Each structure stands twice: as structure tokens, then as C-alpha cells.
Amino acid sequence: MVAVIASTILLVTEYRTSQVSGVRSTLSIVVDPIKYLVDLPTAIVEQAAHSISSYQALKLENERLREEQIIHQSRLLKFEALENENIRLRALLENSFKLGEQVLVAELLSVNMAPYEHIVVVNKGTRFGVHPQQPVLDANGVVGQVFRALPFTSEIMLITDPNHAIPVQVNRNGLLTIAMGSGQMNRLVLPFLPSNADIRPGDLLITSGLGGTFPQGYPVAVVDEFTAEPNKAFATITATPKALLDRNRELMIVWSKSVSVPLITKSITTKERSSDEVK
Amino acid sequence: MRLNNHVSYFRIILTLALAMCLRVVPLSEEMALLNPDWVLLVLVYWALNLPERVGIFHAWTFGLLTDVLTGRLLGQYALAYSLIIYMCLKFHNRLRQFPFFQQGLFIFFCLLLSQLLLFFIKNLQHPAQLHASFWLPVFTGTICWPLVYGLMRFVSLFRFVK
Numbered sequence: 001m002v003a004v005i006a007s008t009i010l011l012v013t014e015y016r017t018s019q020v021s022g023v024r025s026t027l028s029i030v031v032d033p034i035k036y037l038v039d040l041p042t043a044i045v046e047q048a049a050h051s052i053s054s055y056q057a058l059k060l061e062n063e064r065l066r067e068e069q070i071i072h073q074s075r076l077l078k079f080e081a082l083e084n085e086n087i088r089l090r091a092l093l094e095n096s097f098k099l100g101e102q103v104l105v106a107e108l109l110s111v112n113m114a115p116y117e118h119i120v121v122v123n124k125g126t127r128f129g130v131h132p133q134q135p136v137l138d139a140n141g142v143v144g145q146v147f148r149a150l151p152f153t154s155e156i157m158l159i160t161d162p163n164h165a166i167p168v169q170v171n172r173n174g175l176l177t178i179a180m181g182s183g184q185m186n187r188l189v190l191p192f193l194p195s196n197a198d199i200r201p202g203d204l205l206i207t208s209g210l211g212g213t214f215p216q217g218y219p220v221a222v223v224d225e226f227t228a229e230p231n232k233a234f235a236t237i238t239a240t241p242k243a244l245l246d247r248n249r250e251l252m253i254v255w256s257k258s259v260s261v262p263l264i265t266k267s268i269t270t271k272e273r274s275s276d277e278v279k
Numbered sequence: 280m281r282l283n284n285h286v287s288y289f290r291i292i293l294t295l296a297l298a299m300c301l302r303v304v305p306l307s308e309e310m311a312l313l314n315p316d317w318v319l320l321v322l323v324y325w326a327l328n329l330p331e332r333v334g335i336f337h338a339w340t341f342g343l344l345t346d347v348l349t350g351r352l353l354g355q356y357a358l359a360y361s362l363i364i365y366m367c368l369k370f371h372n373r374l375r376q377f378p379f380f381q382q383g384l385f386i387f388f389c390l391l392l393s394q395l396l397l398f399f400i401k402n403l404q405h406p407a408q409l410h411a412s413f414w415l416p417v418f419t420g421t422i423c424w425p426l427v428y429g430l431m432r433f434v435s436l437f438r439f440v441k
Contacts, residue, residue, distance in 0.1 A: 004361060007339065010354030015404060027347045031299075034348060038300050110305040114349050115312045116410070148350060155350050185308075 025126070028150040035121055035153055039109040046249070101215055102255040103137075104128060108248070109153065118144075118158035118181065122251060125152045130253055133213050137252045141219040141242030142166065142207060146253065158245055159220065160185055168220050169208035170199055176208055179220060179239060185246050188221050190237040195228035197235060205239060215256040291333060294321050294434060295341055299348055312412045315420030317427075318345050319360060319393055323386065324431045326367040327374055338364035355400045359393040366392075379425075387421040 010023075106122040113119050124130055126149045134146040136156050144164065147157040157164050162183040168190075169176050175198060179188045193199060203223040209216025221239035228235045298317035306314060318341055325333035342357030349356075366389065367374070374385060394417050398409070 004358060007342070007354035007358035007361065010343075011352055011358065011400065014353045024347055024353060027344060031344050031348045034296065034299050035303065038303055038305070042305065111303045112305045112311050112314070113303065114351070115308070115314075115412075119350060 024148075025150050029152070032150065032152045035109050035111050036123075038111050042110040103252040104130070104255075106130075106136075106154075106251050106253050108251060113155070116162075116183070118161040118164075118183070118185070118245075119147060120144075120156050120158065121153050122156055122253075123153060124253065125150050125154045127151055129255075130154050135214045135218075135254045135256065137218060137254055138243045138248045138250070140244060141221070142214060143243045143245060143248075143251055145213055156251070159241060159243075160188060160245060166214060166220060167208045167210040168205040170223075171204040171206050171219075173198055175199060176210070179205060182238070186240055188239045188241060190223075190239060191234060193235050193237055194233065195230070195235045199223060199226060199237065201226055204242075215254065288332075290434060291325055291329075291337075294325075294431065295337075297321075299341075299345065302345065303348060313415055313419045315416045315423050316390060316393065317423075318342075318356075319363065319390065320386070320420060320424060320427045321431065322360060322364055323367055323389060324427060326364045327371050328431075328435065330368050330371045333364075334368060335361045335364055352400065352404065355397060358400075359396040362396065363389045363393055383421055383424055386424045387417065390417040390420045 104124060106124040106128075109121045109123055111121045113121065130146055130149045132146050132149055136143045136145060142159060144156050144158040144161070146154050148155040158181070159166050159179070160181040160183070162181050164181040165178050167176070168179045175193075177190050177193050177197075179190050182189050190199075190205075201223050205220045205223065207214040207216055207218045207220055219242045221241045223237060223239045225238045226235060227237075295318065298321040301317040302314070304314070322333065322338055322341060326338070338360040339357045342360035343353065345351075345356040345360075346353050370385075374382060377385070391414075394414060398413065
């Protein structure tokens with residue numbers, strides 16, 4: 001009887017408030033070793049695969065990575081100039097500008113939390129300063145957001161979870177909308193666009209920065225189907241996430257500066273102006 | 280047959296921890312739908328065979344740990360497990376006399392009740408669609424019961440030869 005009352009009280013308090021997160025993180029210290037234990041076989045297999053890969057394969061991979069690095073480096077050169085130009089232009093418009101982000105690389109634990117929910121567990125928690133609602137990326141695009149941060153692990157809700165929605169914008173023309181998870185891996189839906197919206201298969205969707213959780217400008221998905229039915233108000237649009245949601249083991253947790261910093265941009269422009277004058 | 284009281288506490292905890300590992304083992308999407316509630320099966324075994332050692336307190340504690348492990352709302356597994364273990368304790372003397380088939384039927388209803396409670400709580404949070412595969416773990420759990428029973432029998436009776 002006591003047990004029933006206690007669990008009911010717990011259920012209600014956690015549902016109504018978030019007062020018991022302390023209890024959860026304390027208990028998670030007991031439970032987290034289980035997650036690491038379950039992950040162990042996968043980690044060992046991966047480690048073994050790394051250590052026995054042949055010299056030839058390593059050499060090939062090294063060459064490929066070097067090429068990639070050169071390409072990225074040259075792109076970055078241009079990027080820096082573009083960023084400066086962008087800051088200057090924004091300063092001219094007297095607009096705010098958000099400066100860079102800090103990232104933490106976290107590794108996925110192969111643990112299956114519950115069916116029907118696209119929630120994964122990573123090996124970094126509040127000990128590393130992770131907090132709920134932080135955006136999570138991989139090398140290709142947005143993965144999801146931190147759903148719950150525990151001391152040694154944290155739970156990440158993927159963008160394909162049926163309870164997840166992310167504000168996006170079409171990169172081609174800046175059309176704003178919201179992408180919802182469909183519950184299927186590799187499928188997002190855009191339920192809020194009218195049938196005459198200017199969107200077509202192949203369009204890249206990027207984060208719009210509205211809502212404040214996700215920083216602006218990261219690729220989210222590519223539109224792969226657009227069907228406008230004349231008898232319905234909204235079109236059915238589906239998109240494929242850019243991030244490799246079911247294949248990647250390394251994820252990046254992002255700290256973005258949510259406060260915009262117009263003062264810094266002004267000081268940069270004044271500095272540049274003064275340096276121009278010196279010349 | 281009543282087990283002797285000398286089963287070490289360590290074994291009970293170890294089997295429950297193993298069951299929790301099985302609970303979150305990474306499986307493909309289809310297999311994950313079939314993964315039965317191992318923690319409950321192991322708890323029921325201990326409650327039927329060592330009712331004076333494993334009771335509602337254990338059920339509640341491990342339910343709470345399962346909640347944290349699977350990221351549910353705190354207390355829902357704790358509630359379901361403690362209710363079912365209460366039932367098991369109430370009927371354990373009668374259940375031991377039952378033939379194996381009837382025991383299986385009892386396990387089936389235990390699992391069904393726990394799943395019903397979980398669905399009820401989930402529905403209170405936000406109305407959820409009931410997918411038919413939600414009930415699959417009940418059936419796989421019942422199918423796995425003889426296996427769990429045999430293994431646990433082995434674990435609880437096994438003695439290190441001196």
C-alpha cells in the first residue's frame with residue numbers, strides 16, 4: 001500500500017513539476033553502470049575492428065581524409081572572409097549577430113531505451129556541463145536535442161521522434177515552417193505548409209533559429225516528396241534528415257551563445273575602420 | 280518445493296541486474312518490440328520462491344531503477360511491479376501447487392496487468408495511440424517464462440563445490 005502511494009506521489013510530482021530530477025540523477029548513478037555494461041560488447045567489437053584493420057585500408061583512409069581536409073581548409077579560407085563581410089554588413093544594418101559555438105564530442109552508448117521513442121544515450125552528462133535542450137549535431141546535420149541530462153550519461157531525443165518538432169527554413173527561398181518527427185528513422189514530415197507553397201523535392205531545409213533551441217543555419221533535411229492534394233488545405237511533404245541518425249556513434253553537443261552581441265560587432269567595425277585610417 | 284533460505288543476497292541482486300541489462304540491450308527495431316519485461320519475470324520468480332526475502336520493497340526499488348534506466352516518468356514501473364509482486368505474495372502458496380501450464384497463465388496475466396498499468400499512465404500523460412505491437416512483450420514474456428524459470432532454478436540451486 002505504501003509502495004502504491006509512494007509511486008503515485010512520485011508520478012504526480014514529476015508530471016506536474018520537475019522537482020524530483022535530483023532523485024533521478026542520484027538513482028542514475030546506480031543505474032548508469034548497467035548502460036555502460038550493455039554497451040561494452042559493441043565497444044569491444046569496434047575497438048577490435050580498429051586494431052586489426054589492414055595497413056592498406058589505413059593508408060587509403062588516410063589519403064582520403066587528407067584530401068578531404070585540404071578541400072575543407074580551402075573552403076574555410078573563404079568562409080572567414082565571408083564571415084567578416086557578414087558581420088560588417090550586419091553592423092551596417094544595425095542588426096545583431098550571434099558569434100560562434102562551442103562543441104563537445106560525445107559517444108553514443110548502444111542502449112535501447114524503449115520502443116516507439118527515438119531517444120539515444122550518450123556518454124557525457126552534467127559532469128561535462130551538458131544541460132537539457134542543448135542542440136546535438138553530427139558531421140552532416142542536426143541530430144536532435146538533449147532531452148534529459150544525468151550525471152554520467154544524457155538522453156538525446158532525435159529529430160525523428162514523434163514528439164519532436166524543429167523550426168526550419170527552406171535554404172533556397174527562406175520559407176519558414178516546422179519539421180516534425182514521424183516515428184520512422186530517416187523520415188520527417190512538414191505538416192504546416194499550404195498546397196501552393198514554394199517548395200520542391202531536393203530543397204535543403206536548415207534550422208531557422210526561431211524558438212531559440214537550435215542555432216540558425218545548420219542543415220536539417222532534404223525534401224524528398226511533395227504532394228499537393230487539391231481537396232486538402234495542407235500539402236503532404238516528407239523529408240530525409242541529413243544526419244546519419246542510425247549509423248553515427250560520435251555526436252557533437254553544442255553550446256550556443258543565446259545572447260546576441262551587437263556591441264562586439266560594432267567594436268570590430270570601429271577597429272577595422274581605425275586600422276583603415278592608419279593605412 | 281521451498282527453496283532453502285541460504286540463497287545469498289548477492290545472487291538475487293545479480294540476477295536482477297542482469298535482467299536490467301537485458302531490458303536495454305540494443306536490438307533491431309522489430310526485435311525491440313518483442314523484448315519482454317525481464318525484470319518483472321525475475322522479480323516474480325523470486326517472489327514465488329523466496330517470498331520472505333523478496334517482497335514489495337524490492338519490487339518498488341527495482342521498479343524505480345527501471346524507470347530511471349528506461350527514462351520513463353519516475354514511479355510507473357515502481358507502481359506496476361509492486362502491485363504485481365503483491366499479487367504474487369498473496370497467491371504464492373497456491374501457485375506453487377499449480378501445474379506448469381496454469382502457472383504460465385498466471386504469468387501471462389501478470390505481464391498483461393503490468394502493461395495495462397503502463398498504458399494507463401502513458402495515456403494520462405498525453406493520449407497515445409494504441410498500437411497492436413504494444414502487447415507483444417506480454418506474449419513473448421509468457422513464452423520466455425519456462426526459460427527464465429529453468430535458468431533461475433539453476434542459479435538459485437547452484438552451489439560451488441568446495
